[in-house]
Every structure is written in C-alpha cells, then in structure tokens.
Amino acid sequence: MKRTILLNPGPVTLTERVRNALLKPDLCHREPEFAELILDIKRQLLQVYPESVADYDAIVLTGSGTCAVEAMLSSLVPKTGKALIVSNGVYGERMAAMLQVQGKSFQTIASAWHEPIDLEAVNQYLAQNPATSHVISVHHETTTGRLNDIAGLGKLCAHYQIPLLLDAVSSFAAEFIRFAEWNIEACAGTANKCLHGVPGLSFVLVKKSVFAQRPSAATSVYLDLYPYHREQQQGFSPFTQAVQIAYALQEALLEFFQAGGWQARHELYVNRAQLIRQELYRLGIEMLLNEADYSTTLTSFKLPDYTSYEQIYAVLKKQGFIIYAGQGGLKNKIFRIANMGDIQADEMENLLDCFNKLFA
Numbered sequence: 001m002k003r004t005i006l007l008n009p010g011p012v013t014l015t016e017r018v019r020n021a022l023l024k025p026d027l028c029h030r031e032p033e034f035a036e037l038i039l040d041i042k043r044q045l046l047q048v049y050p051e052s053v054a055d056y057d058a059i060v061l062t063g064s065g066t067c068a069v070e071a072m073l074s075s076l077v078p079k080t081g082k083a084l085i086v087s088n089g090v091y092g093e094r095m096a097a098m099l100q101v102q103g104k105s106f107q108t109i110a111s112a113w114h115e116p117i118d119l120e121a122v123n124q125y126l127a128q129n130p131a132t133s134h135v136i137s138v139h140h141e142t143t144t145g146r147l148n149d150i151a152g153l154g155k156l157c158a159h160y161q162i163p164l165l166l167d168a169v170s171s172f173a174a175e176f177i178r179f180a181e182w183n184i185e186a187c188a189g190t191a192n193k194c195l196h197g198v199p200g201l202s203f204v205l206v207k208k209s210v211f212a213q214r215p216s217a218a219t220s221v222y223l224d225l226y227p228y229h230r231e232q233q234q235g236f237s238p239f240t241q242a243v244q245i246a247y248a249l250q251e252a253l254l255e256f257f258q259a260g261g262w263q264a265r266h267e268l269y270v271n272r273a274q275l276i277r278q279e280l281y282r283l284g285i286e287m288l289l290n291e292a293d294y295s296t297t298l299t300s301f302k303l304p305d306y307t308s309y310e311q312i313y314a315v316l317k318k319q320g321f322i323i324y325a326g327q328g329g330l331k332n333k334i335f336r337i338a339n340m341g342d343i344q345a346d347e348m349e350n351l352l353d354c355f356n357k358l359f360a
C-alpha cells in the first residue's frame with residue numbers, strides 16, 4: 001500500500017528503522033537499562049552541535065515540543081524580574097501566553113507575522129532596560145517559515161549580557177545554531193521534527209552553570225527542569241517517561257549521525273525545498289516571504305484565487321500527501337509545505353506531478 005507522506009511541520013514520516021525501534025522489549029523506567037538509554041540520548045543530543053557539549057546539559061521530557069518550551073520558560077524565567085519576548089508569529093505569541101499564565105512579568109516586541117523580528121527596537125529596549133532577565137524568541141517561526149535572524153538577536157544578547165532562551169523546536173538538527181556567540185542559556189527542541197523521531201519526547205539544552213547559580217523559578221511541579229536535571233545525571237527521571245519513544249529517538253539519532261549530522265540534514269532539506277519552490281514558482285504559485293528569508297524545513301505559499309485551501313488539501317491527501325493550512329489571519333491566505341522526515345526521490349516526483357495537476 002502506498003504510504004502517506006507528512007508535509008506538515010511535525011510529526012514527520014518515519015523510516016522503517018525508527019518505526020521498528022518502537023517494538024523493542026518492555027522496560028521499566030526505573031531500570032538501569034532505561035537510564036543507559038536516556039544517557040545515550042542526552043549525549044547524542046549534545047553531539048548534534050558539538051559546541052554545546054562542554055557547557056550544556058540535555059534534559060529529556062515526555063511531551064511534545066510545547067512541553068519543552070513551557071518547561072524552559074517555567075523553570076528559568078525568574079518570578080521577579082522582567083523578560084523580553086521578541087515575536088513574529090504563533091509560537092512567539094504562545095510563549096507570551098505561557099509567561100502570562102505563569103504570572104511572570106514581560107515585555108513583548110512583536111512584528112507582524114510576515115515581517116522580520118525588529119532588532120532595532122530590541123537594541124533600543126535593551127539599552128534602556130539593562131536589568132532584563134532574558135531575551136526569548138523563536139528560531140524558525142513555523143507560522144510563516146521564516147528563519148529569524150537569531151544571529152543578530154544573539155549578538156545583542158551577548159553585547160548587553162542578557163541570556164537568550166530559544167524555541168528551536170522546528171530548527172534543531174537542521175539549521176545552524178551558535179551557543180556561545182548567541183549567548184544561549186537554553187534552547188528547546190523535539191524528537192519528531194528535524195530529528196525524524198516519533199512524537200512524544202522533547203528536550204531542553206540548558207547551560208550547566210544555571211543550576212548552581214540560581215534556584216528554579218518553576219510554576220509547575222511536572223515541568224520543573226531542576227529535578228529532571230538532577231536525576232537525569234544518572235539517567236533517571238522524576239516521572240514515567242515514554243519508553244518506546246525513547247528507543248525510537250535513540251535510533252533516529254543514530255540514523256541522523258550516520259547520514260552526516262545537521263549539515264547533511266540541512267542540505268537534504270535545501271534540495272527538497274528547492275524542488276518544491278521551483279515547481280510551484282513555475283506554476284505561478286507565489287511564496288509569502290522572500291525566498292532568502294525561509295528556513296530549510298518549511299515554505300508558505302499564497303493561495304491562488306481560483307481555488308481554496310480545502311480543495312488543494314483534499315486533492316493532495318487523496319494522492320497520499322498531507323499539507324498544512326495557515327494559522328490565524330493567514331488561514332485563508334496561505335498553505336504550507338514542510339519537507340522534513342523520510343521522503344524518497346520518487347515520492348518527491350509524485351508530489352511535483354500532483355502540483356502540476358492542481359495548478360497547471
């Protein structure tokens with residue numbers, strides 16, 4: 001049977017190798033074998049960006065990417081103090097909603113969803129507010145596909161010596177991340193996007209020194225990174241972990257390194273994205289952003305006036321491809337195509353054929 005290819009921004013189409021890893025023997029999360037599995041995953045996660053190995057610890061959580069982001073903000077953003085959220089999409093706004101719920105004080109510098117983050121405004125704000133506790137932003141804003149200028153933002157964070165908390169959920173393992181240069185205190189990622197694992201585990205890379213320097217700011221028992229950090233030194237976790245999904249993540253990481261690491265994944269995605277963008281361009285479908293502004297993982301296209309999202313979605317679904325709608329105000333304006341996961345060359349060709357049937 002023809003398999004379904006997921007072109008939504010996570011979860012992704014699995015390789016058989018990763019899927020089969022789900023079928024390993026049952027294991028209690030209090031057993032030494034599970035601790036070894038988690039220690040191996042933590043070690044491999046840091047190896048994705050070797051620069052992070054010396055100064056960061058990986059903390060593995062059971063939950064989707066949002067879980068890692070919320071645990072990061074809950075545990076690290078102080079209850080007294082003021083953070084700055086730099087946002088231009090759904091995921092930046094979601095982090096503001098989290099701090100709101102946590103009762104923490106913050107300022108937002110928001111740009112329109114189709115605009116870049118406003119570094120000039122950030123520069124001015126930080127010059128006037130040197131006591132800002134953290135700068136918080138999204139690396140790849142999946143709302144539009146824009147890869148935000150976190151190099152520029154990170155440079156400001158380094159200049160003003162303000163730690164950066166980064167939602168790297170849809171960029172981790174496929175885009176360039178500089179930990180020291182960008183003054184990253186922590187970044188959040190997930191198993192089931194660029195790492196090609198199964199949904200259900202996520203992780204935060206946190207600067208080790210943080211745990212010694214200040215107490216947890218957690219507003220949640222379950223999402224407190226501090227006990228996780230303490231117990232995962234030995235590979236154990238305070239609560240039951242998604243054991244089978246951990247097996248699959250370990251396998252996905254092995255596969256990732258065997259394929260050449262993040263640079264190879266970046267190249268793979270660039271090639272796929274180019275095929276998709278070029279074919280749709282040829283068929284008169286415009287991109288929402290300038291091509292240079294996109295990440296390698298997802299592209300947003302303007303809906304042509306002669307058809308609807310529902311129609312495009314339905315035709316592609318029938319052919320075995322799942323695409324994604326726009327969110328909020330972009331709902332009836334764009335469609336999005338992610339290119340993560342296991343997609344074979346003939347499946348890419350089928351996709352381009354479908355585009356031709358839809359838009360020619």
Ligand SMILES: *Cc1c(COP(=O)(O)O)cnc(C)c1O
Nearest residue numbers: 064065066091140142167169170
């Ligand atoms: C996918 C994603 C998340 C997490 O979403 P979940 O549904 O919890 O997996 C967070 N931030 C960004 C930028 C994302 O793309």
